[in-house]
Amino acid sequence: MLKNILFVLIFGFCLLSLKVKAQELSQNSEVPKDLIITLERIFNCGLSDYKSGKCRDYSLEIKANGDVSLRIEETYKRKAKDIKTKINQKQIKQLIDIFGKVNFFQLQDEYTDGDICKIRATERPTEVISIQIDGKKKQVDHYLGCYIDEKEIVTLLIDLGNKIDEIVETKRWVGERK
Numbered sequence: 001m002l003k004n005i006l007f008v009l010i011f012g013f014c015l016l017s018l019k020v021k022a023q024e025l026s027q028n029s030e031v032p033k034d035l036i037i038t039l040e041r042i043f044n045c046g047l048s049d050y051k052s053g054k055c056r057d058y059s060l061e062i063k064a065n066g067d068v069s070l071r072i073e074e075t076y077k078r079k080a081k082d083i084k085t086k087i088n089q090k091q092i093k094q095l096i097d098i099f100g101k102v103n104f105f106q107l108q109d110e111y112t113d114g115d116i117c118k119i120r121a122t123e124r125p126t127e128v129i130s131i132q133i134d135g136k137k138k139q140v141d142h143y144l145g146c147y148i149d150e151k152e153i154v155t156l157l158i159d160l161g162n163k164i165d166e167i168v169e170t171k172r173w174v175g176e177r178k
Contacts, residue, residue, distance in 0.1 A: 031092050032134050035064035037099075039164045040128040056174045060164070066092060068168050083173055091167045098163055099131050102156040105138050111157065112143040121145035127161045 040059040060070045070083040108116070112126070124145030131138055142157045165171065 031064045031089060031096065033064050034132060034135065035062075035092070035096070036130075036132040037062040037095055037164065038128070038130045038139075039161055041161070042126045042128075058170065058174050060168055060170065062087065062092065062095070062164075062168070064092070070168070070170065070173060072174055081173075085168065087167055095164065095167060096131075096133065098160055099133075102160055104129075104131060104140070104160075105136065107138075107140050107153065107157075109139065110141045111146050111154070112141050113146065116146065119147040121147070127157070129157070129161055129164070 038059065038061050040057075042057050056072050056074055058070060058072045060068060062068050066086045066088055068085045068087055070085065072081045072083070074080070110116070122145060124143060126141065126143050128139060128141050130140070140157065142154075142161075144158070147154065
């Protein structure tokens with residue numbers, strides 16, 4: 001019983017410290033120098049969408065200084081395009097704040113298959129989101145056809161990926177997603 005209480009207290013403290021860190025960063029001065037945020041989207045499109053170029057897999061990386069590297073792959077055409085852009089420090093702090101609000105470091109590493117997916121739809125995209133900050137790194141793989149009982153987790157992951165896309169403005173290069 002004492003172990004359970006101690007575990008709950010420690011877990012609660014960890015969650016609180018992540019939220020405090022995110023609030024400090026959004027209100028405070030500098031973004032940690034080791035910050036790297038990544039998003040990868042892999043689509044399961046029909047052949048006609050791949051041939052027409054309507055379906056493009058892509059990955060992006062955001063660094064602490066605001067540099068963004070975006071790689072768009074047209075798998076069917078075996079072509080890739082690399083784009084460099086930049087976002088500002090306010091936008092980076094906004095992303096850090098969102099990672100804190102979703103308690104990203106407490107999420108499971110995968111929401112893809114197996115016992116966790118109560119219902120599994122086919123031909124859905126996969127997204128992989130990661131953050132490295134203050135010497136810690138976390139990656140979450142999320143198959144968007146994996147439906148779990150904790151619907152708020154799925155919604156948080158989808159919203160996080162969409163917010164990264166929105167801030168980087170990826171639709172300028174990849175078009176609207178299906």
